[in-house]
Amino acid sequence: MxxxxxxxxxxxxxxxxxxxxxxxxxxxxxxxxxxxxxxxxxxxxxxxxxxxxxxxxxxxxxxxxxxxxxxxxxxxxxxxxxxxxxxxxxxxxEFQARADRFHPAGPGLAALEAARDSGKGAIVVSGHFGQWEAVRAVLKARGMETGAIYRRQPNPHYQRRLRAGIEAGGMPILETGRSGTKSLIRHLRQGGFMAILLDEKHPEGEMLPFLGHPALTSTAAAELALKYDLPMVPAYGLRRADGDSFDVIFEEPIPHTDALTMTQAFNDSLSARILADPAQWYWMLRRWNMPRA
Incomplete structure (x- = not known):
């Protein structure tokens, strides 16, 4: 007590x-x-x-x-x-209501619209770079509401505010873990869209190069894209110099090959973004820490 x-x-x-x-x-x-x-x-x-x-x-x-x-x-x-x-x-x-601040571009957006029109789901992959919620804001405004995976915060005050904010950006919101994975699969199979941030350390992931160093990386997004034949689109909300507006870039969908190759393609995509503008990435993730044995 x-x-x-x-x-x-x-x-x-x-x-x-x-x-x-x-x-x-x-x-x-x-x-x-x-x-x-x-x-x-x-x-x-x-x-x-x-x-x-x-x-x-x-x-x-x-x-x-x-x-x-x-x-x-x-x-x-x-x-x-x-x-x-x-x-x-x-x-x-309030952030999403400021539609004039978002400037979408890139071939991935058309690929996502094609998936929506055909009734298929899609996986949007990004990282803690720029403003990742700008990506979901653009998609929601275009009739492609996109859910998200998030990690529960140990501090209940942060957790309450963070959860409410993420929910406002698009539903469903699923926690990491087994129950969240089951709900994620069901959502995708029903034609839903889901955004996943892949730059956090994943203890059960694969060691793949990220910014030139081996990092434990989840291959789950690529595995789901392959299993259910879904587009896997890297997308980024780059904050402009004014601080208030965003270039929301949807890159080409990652070609379907195998889970390791596809996940590495995303790592390379995000690494290039970070090297070009390191101030926009959240360097506090302890991305390369090894889990305790």
């Missing part, structure tokens, strides 16, 4: 900074509220040592010769971008 009380108090304490920023900025315009949280997270990334150390460990793995000053600026830029992304997810209904 004491342990549970301490954990509850700690969860409340950790949530206070975010709640404070959201409360203080509540009466401002959407863009100003978004920038406020972005600035707060950027400050933390630049000046809070544990966050900076974790960030630098990952960045130096990929960019070993990057100067310290450049790394510090990259940390702050990434923090600002991720703070804005978090705010937009928390307020996803």
């Amino acid at each position: 004491l342990h549970r009380s301490i954990r509850s108090a700690w969860n409340h304490f950790r949530y206070i900074p975010l709640l404070s920023v959201l409360t203080v900025s509540r009466r401002r315009r959407f863009e100003k509220r978004s920038r406020a949280l972005g600035s707060a997270v950027g400050f933390v990334m630049r000046w809070f040592p544990p966050a900076l150390w974790r960030f630098e460990r990952e960045v130096l793995r990929v960019f070993p010769n990057m100067p310290r000053r450049q790394r510090a600026e990259l940390a702050r830029s990434m923090g600002r971008a991720m703070g804005r992304t978090l705010f937009e997810i928390y307020h996803c209904a």
